[in-house]
Amino acid sequence: MTPRLLGVLAPVVTPFHPDLSPDAGRLIEHCKWLLACDVGLAPFGTTSEANSLSVSEKRELLERLVAAGLPRSQMMPGTGCCSITDSIALTRHAVSHGVAGCLMLPPFYYKGVTEEGLYRNYASIIEAVGDQRLRIYLYHIPPVAQVGISLALIERLLRDFPGVIAGIKDSSGDWENTRSMIDRFSRGGFDVFVGSEALLLANMRAGGAGCISATANVNPEAIGKLYADWASPDADAAQARLNEVRTTFQKYPMIAALKQTIAQQRSDADWARLRPPLTEMAPASAERLQADLTSIGFSPEPTTAVAS
Amino acid sequence: MTPRLLGVLAPVVTPFHPDLSPDAGRLIEHCKWLLACDVGLAPFGTTSEANSLSVSEKRELLERLVAAGLPRSQMMPGTGCCSITDSIALTRHAVSHGVAGCLMLPPFYYKGVTEEGLYRNYASIIEAVGDQRLRIYLYHIPPVAQVGISLALIERLLRDFPGVIAGIKDSSGDWENTRSMIDRFSRGGFDVFVGSEALLLANMRAGGAGCISATANVNPEAIGKLYADWASPDADAAQARLNEVRTTFQKYPMIAALKQTIAQQRSDADWARLRPPLTEMAPASAERLQADLTSIGFSPEPTTAVAS
Numbered sequence: 060m061t062p063r064l065l066g067v068l069a070p071v072v073t074p075f076h077p078d079l080s081p082d083a084g085r086l087i088e089h090c091k092w093l094l095a096c097d098v099g100l101a102p103f104g105t106t107s108e109a110n111s112l113s114v115s116e117k118r119e120l121l122e123r124l125v126a127a128g129l130p131r132s133q134m135m136p137g138t139g140c141c142s143i144t145d146s147i148a149l150t151r152h153a154v155s156h157g158v159a160g161c162l163m164l165p166p167f168y169y170k171g172v173t174e175e176g177l178y179r180n181y182a183s184i185i186e187a188v189g190d191q192r193l194r195i196y197l198y199h200i201p202p203v204a205q206v207g208i209s210l211a212l213i214e215r216l217l218r219d220f221p222g223v224i225a226g227i228k229d230s231s232g233d234w235e236n237t238r239s240m241i242d243r244f245s246r247g248g249f250d251v252f253v254g255s256e257a258l259l260l261a262n263m264r265a266g267g268a269g270c271i272s273a274t275a276n277v278n279p280e281a282i283g284k285l286y287a288d289w290a291s292p293d294a295d296a297a298q299a300r301l302n303e304v305r306t307t308f309q310k311y312p313m314i315a316a317l318k319q320t321i322a323q324q325r326s327d328a329d330w331a332r333l334r335p336p337l338t339e340m341a342p343a344s345a346e347r348l349q350a351d352l353t354s355i356g357f358s359p360e361p362t363t364a365v366a367s
Numbered sequence: 368m369t370p371r372l373l374g375v376l377a378p379v380v381t382p383f384h385p386d387l388s389p390d391a392g393r394l395i396e397h398c399k400w401l402l403a404c405d406v407g408l409a410p411f412g413t414t415s416e417a418n419s420l421s422v423s424e425k426r427e428l429l430e431r432l433v434a435a436g437l438p439r440s441q442m443m444p445g446t447g448c449c450s451i452t453d454s455i456a457l458t459r460h461a462v463s464h465g466v467a468g469c470l471m472l473p474p475f476y477y478k479g480v481t482e483e484g485l486y487r488n489y490a491s492i493i494e495a496v497g498d499q500r501l502r503i504y505l506y507h508i509p510p511v512a513q514v515g516i517s518l519a520l521i522e523r524l525l526r527d528f529p530g531v532i533a534g535i536k537d538s539s540g541d542w543e544n545t546r547s548m549i550d551r552f553s554r555g556g557f558d559v560f561v562g563s564e565a566l567l568l569a570n571m572r573a574g575g576a577g578c579i580s581a582t583a584n585v586n587p588e589a590i591g592k593l594y595a596d597w598a599s600p601d602a603d604a605a606q607a608r609l610n611e612v613r614t615t616f617q618k619y620p621m622i623a624a625l626k627q628t629i630a631q632q633r634s635d636a637d638w639a640r641l642r643p644p645l646t647e648m649a650p651a652s653a654e655r656l657q658a659d660l661t662s663i664g665f666s667p668e669p670t671t672a673v674a675s
Contacts (some may be wrong), residue, residue, distance in 0.1 A: 166643065169645060179643040
């Protein structure tokens with residue numbers, strides 16, 4: 060049986076070599092650290108620059124993660140592409156490698172597409188993959204993909220593919236939307252993850268499943284702790300503290316700021332690199348970020364505890 | 368020397384088999400008809416559902432077009448993807464097959480990216496392909512890609528890669544933008560194509576290079592004729608007539624309406640098929656389209672003149 064994913068996952072940032080090829084070694088090391096902080100792995104998400112990677116690069120990286128012995132029960136790789144043939148190929152590959160779930164963007168090039176067209180996209184992928192182990196987490200991120208996942212689409216997919224449609228990552232930032240998803244679908248085992256830890260406590264109180272958040276790449280332990288202790292009296296204070304860190308990162312281009320912070324934590328400048336069209340932080344911005352983080356007393360968790 | 372592309376090109380619609388695999392045979396037949404109407408080939412554009420195809424599907428289709436003996440001097444395939452490795456692979460492949468130019472979308476997943484990031488995308492592709500035959504036509508289509516090509520970006524690319532940056536397809540629909548591109552860059556041999564024949568006459572009068580338009584898939588002869596005769600006294604009337612046809616198609620989902628019309632012209636229902644997330648027209652809509660076209664006296668050009 061495919062294990063159920065719950066809790067906090069990081070859309071794992073993807074390190075690159077100087078020639079911009081993916082750096083599997085540093086990726087594995089980072090994943091081990093996240094797992095040691097009780098944070099699961101959602102590689103090939105928006106924060107992972109997944110859409111800046113080719114299908115074969117994503118396949119190879121997943122194979123490297125699995126070959127390194129990282130727990131597939133903690134993996135929810137992104138496998139949704141613009142092209143349905145790419146989505147099928149990546150999803151089939153991920154399922155055959157035993158991952159617990161696949162996080163699937165809708166095809167995002169054409170805008171204003173119909174619910175019927177999005178339904179057919181997911182239905183065709185499910186039928187083509189044809190594997191009982193498949194668990195799909197829909198990925199709703201309208202600010203970036205522009206193409207979203209409506210409640211009506213979820214309802215139709217759940218009705219036709221119960222057991223396969225396992226949940227959603229809601230990165231709309233619209234709490235009313237998240238709450239509607241929980242209210243309407245979670246009783247049937249549909250797991251609703253929020254796309255930011257800023258909504259983690261609200262999500263847990265409402266019956267959600269956890270969060271999949273960019274900042275879990277740099278602040279995993281604290282976010283994981285709020286997930287574990289959300290029912291405790293200290294939860295609101297812990298949430299406020301998480302928000303302070305998140306808000307600081309949000310003042311900067313998020314992915315560049317996360318990579319810059321990891322580079323700083325590990326004294327490893329290679330981590331700061333991004334693929335076009337994203338760009339690394341200018342030195343002056345990087346210094347301001349560092350100063351901002353210091354001013355709120357954010358101390359990156361130790362990275363040396365995990366042998367690579 | 369790479370031949371210069373001028374005139375009218377069709378972003379060739381991609382036919383699909385019942386299993387949704389690309390149908391190279393029907394594609395070649397359609398391309399031959401377009402060429403017989405003096406319209407060049409821009410396969411793998413937005414209208415081609417290019418982003419619904421995998422890299423290997425696009426490579427194979429281009430190989431089939433070349434193997435069929437279609438003139439590479441009349442080909443401007445789309446090779447711009449979200450992933451820079453995909454863009455490099457496709458562009459290298461197209462150039463190695465001797466196409467006259469490559470039409471390149473910017474990477475379109477991340478929104479609000481910097482000019483520097485987009486510059487690096489194109490610069491890295493040019494350097495990685497490293498082939499003197501490469502001619503890039505930038506693809507500005509903000510309504511769909513959301514990520515656009517600014518005048519400042521064109522200026523910088525032209526300065527650093529003269530001879531490689533050959534022109535642009537402006538699908539903004541904003542004539543002031545098109546005119547600015549012509550005024551600022553066309554003297555240096557930068558060819559500005561409009562993305563719709565509705566602006567063809569204006570473009571030719573201002574010094575533009577032609578148009579690359581979806582509706583050239585169904586109305587190639589008339590559009591090609593206006594390009595040839597744009598300086599004649601009848602040009603305004605011809606433009607008005609083209610606009611009438613274009614406006615009729617614009618009342619429907621464009622790609623589905625084009626394919627439906629081709630299916631009707633050729634009595635070949637297989638042509639009406641689309642890949643998700645796009646969907647074919649419902650029968651009632653298809654009938655309305657047909658009635659609308661009949662009411663304006665639009666008679667599809669004969670398709671039997673070209674042996675397949």
